[in-house]
Amino acid sequence: MEPPLHAPMPGAEALAEPLRSRWSPSIFDDEHRLTRDQVATLLHAAQWAPSWGNSQPWSFLVAERGSSGHDVLVRHLSRGNSGWVPRASVVFVTATQVAPAPDSGDGKGWRGGDYALHDLGQAAAHLTLQARAMGLHAHQFAGFDREAVHDELGVPPWYRVVTGIAVGVRGNPDDVPERDREREQRERHRRPLADFVWGDSWGDPWAAP
Numbered sequence: 008m009e010p011p012l013h014a015p016m017p018g019a020e021a022l023a024e025p026l027r028s029r030w031s032p033s034i035f036d037d038e039h040r041l042t043r044d045q046v047a048t049l050l051h052a053a054q055w056a057p058s059w060g061n062s063q064p065w066s067f068l069v070a071e072r073g074s075s076g077h078d079v080l081v082r083h084l085s086r087g088n089s090g091w092v093p094r095a096s097v098v099f100v101t102a103t104q105v106a107p108a109p110d111s112g113d114g115k116g117w118r119g120g121d122y123a124l125h126d127l128g129q130a131a132a133h134l135t136l137q138a139r140a141m142g143l144h145a146h147q148f149a150g151f152d153r154e155a156v157h158d159e160l161g162v163p164p165w166y167r168v169v170t171g172i173a174v175g176v177r178g179n180p181d182d183v184p185e186r187d188r189e190r191e192q193r194e195r196h197r198r199p200l201a202d203f204v205w206g207d208s209w210g211d212p213w214a215a216p
């Protein structure tokens with residue numbers, strides 16, 4: 008595995024790999040391709056994530072560079088993402104089931120929507136960490152026209168398109184615009200535990216070591 012550019016960050020030293028060396032690069036090698044087996048392994052990582060009632064509400068559209076799905080996604084990227092996302096080897100467009108399928112018989116009792124975003128996020132995290140464990144990098148993003156991608160890729164109305172996950176290997180910084188080079192150099196920050204972890208009740212500090 009290549010030496011990490013950013014990790015370990017303060018507080019991350021004790022984390023296990025690949026958590027410790029995960030970060031979101033914006034410079035991908037636009038000639039690198041993943042094998043079908045590698046793509047399948049990443050999807051297996053998502054597949055084995057836990058979910059509410061084992062409902063597995065997630066779906067992934069595999070948009071490999073040069074495919075028609077990739078072309079659709081690239082047309083709808085936000086300006087800030089239009090430089091770096093297309094260079095990644097593959098983009099997984101994520102979706103999750105937010106309503107019962109028509110004629111599924113689920114009707115009123117269906118509660119999957121309560122946890123659909125949680126479960127998709129967890130599957131996305133599994134895929135992202137599996138990528139790192141395979142010596143790859145993943146960068147999740149939401150800056151694209153999700154409604155347009157939903158419609159043009161034929162996603163059913165009871166699924167919501169949520170994010171993209173760009174996966175590949177790091178490229179040469181000299182090959183990309185200054186904006187994407189600069190983005191990678193930004194210092195990574197996290198809120199301290201004291202800002203979001205509570206003890207006996209909300210607002211009671213938890214005694215961090």
Ligand SMILES: Cc1cc2nc3c(=O)[nH]c(=O)nc-3n(C[C@H](O)[C@H](O)[C@H](O)COP(=O)(O)O)c2cc1C
Binds near residue numbers: 088150151170
């Ligand atoms: C739901 C979601 C949406 C994101 N959207 C974008 C995006 O549109 N463009 C981008 O460059 N990064 C995007 N990111 C990446 C975050 O900016 C990044 O994860 C965060 O700054 C922390 O940096 P790190 O992943 O290197 O720890 C997104 C991440 C998540 C989880």
